[in-house]
Amino acid sequence: KNRISQLENEINTKMTNISQLTKEVEERNEEIDRYEREFEDEKEIWKRESDTIKTEFNQYKMDSQGMKRNLEFELQLKSNEIENLQKSGSKLMSQLAEMKSVVESKTEDIENLKLLTIQRGKTTKSLESEVQFKSNEIEYLKKSEAELKNRISELEKQINSNLTTIDHIILKISHGVRQILEKVETTSNDLRSLHNKTPEMTIRATFTEISKLTYTRVCSQFTEFTGLNWRINLYKYDNDNLSFFVEAKKKNADKWSCSSIVDWQLISQKNVNIVHSKKAANVFTSSHAWGFANFITFKELLDEENGYVMDDSIIVSATVKTFPTAQ
Numbered sequence: 062k063n064r065i066s067q068l069e070n071e072i073n074t075k076m077t078n079i080s081q082l083t084k085e086v087e088e089r090n091e092e093i094d095r096y097e098r099e100f101e102d103e104k105e106i107w108k109r110e111s112d113t114i115k116t117e118f119n120q121y122k123m124d125s126q127g128m129k130r131n132l133e134f135e136l137q138l139k140s141n142e143i144e145n146l147q148k149s150g151s152k153l154m155s156q157l158a159e160m161k162s163v164v165e166s167k168t169e170d171i172e173n174l175k176l177l178t179i180q181r182g183k184t185t186k187s188l189e190s191e192v193q194f195k196s197n198e199i200e201y202l203k204k205s206e207a208e209l210k211n212r213i214s215e216l217e218k219q220i221n222s223n224l225t226t227i228d229h230i231i232l233k234i235s236h237g238v239r240q241i242l243e244k245v246e247t248t249s250n251d252l253r254s255l256h257n258k259t260p261e262m263t264i265r266a267t268f269t270e271i272s273k274l275t276y277t278r279v280c281s282q283f284t285e286f287t288g289l290n291w292r293i294n295l296y297k298y299d300n301d302n303l304s305f306f307v308e309a310k311k312k313n314a315d316k317w318s319c320s321s322i323v324d325w326q327l328i329s330q331k332n333v334n335i336v337h338s339k340k341a342a343n344v345f346t347s348s349h350a351w352g353f354a355n356f357i358t359f360k361e362l363l364d365e366e367n368g369y370v371m372d373d374s375i376i377v378s379a380t381v382k383t384f385p386t387a388q
Contacts, residue, residue: 306352320384331368
């Protein structure tokens with residue numbers, strides 16, 4: 062029991078101590094809360110002061126940058142002013158040098174004028190002599206001018222006389238030209254009459270198997286005209302051209318000639334208005350046929366648009382007009 066009583070006392074004492082400790086803890090907690098509130102208040106104050114300082118620093122920074130830009134701008138202006146002053150100074154120095162040169166030149170001119178004045182004083186007599194010489198020369202020129210005028214007058218008379226002679230010559234030439242023109246007109250009429258009386262004939266032939274044409278000539282039938290037998294010859298001149306000739310022969314005659322105008326024609330079988338032709342004047346003999354080795358290209362001949370070839374055949378003609386034959 063004593064032990065229990067002792068323990069109870071100890072417990073009571075402990076409880077009392079606990080109560081005291083609890084009070085102390087509460088007091089400490091209150092003190093801590095107070096300290097925390099004070100810290101928060103001070104923290105808020107520090108934050109506001111920090112923001113103020115930061116704002117002031119930024120403003121100072123901006124002011125510093127503005128001042129820097131202003132100083133740089135002013136420095137640039139001063140540099141430009143200095144450069145302009147240097148240029149102006151150089152220009153003024155150049156102008157000063159030019160003025161100095163001009164002054165020196167004018168000084169030399171003045172000295173030269175002084176010398177010229179002295180020389181002119183010395184040369185006055187020689188100038189008077191020269192003036193007299195020029196006066197004499199002028200008198201001579203006046204006399205020469207009068208002589209030239211007389212000569213020109215004589216030449217004008219001669220020219221007028223020659224013009225009269227030329228007028229007479231022109232009249233004679235005009236009369237002669239009229240006579241020549243009359244003779245030309247008469248001759249032209251005679252030629253037209255002869256041309257109308259000149260005999261003419263046309264050979265027309267169809268040649269087949271054009272695709273098989275070779276370098277060996279193929280001929281039409283003979284046609285008798287003005288005592289001669291005429292025919293058309295065709296052959297392949299080369300791979301690109303067709304040859305077209307007219308040949309004349311005379312029986313029982315070794316030497317003969319015939320002046321002719323021949324119109325060679327290749328006629329379209331598709332359109333009668335399409336004709337490929339060549340015309341020439343020639344003298345036919347027993348040893349010469351006339352025509353064209355390159356009358357038409359095979360490219361143009363075989364062109365379907367032209368219609369020259371139909372069913373592998375072509376139609377050609379030769380119109381011959383002959384003139385008096387020399388035996």
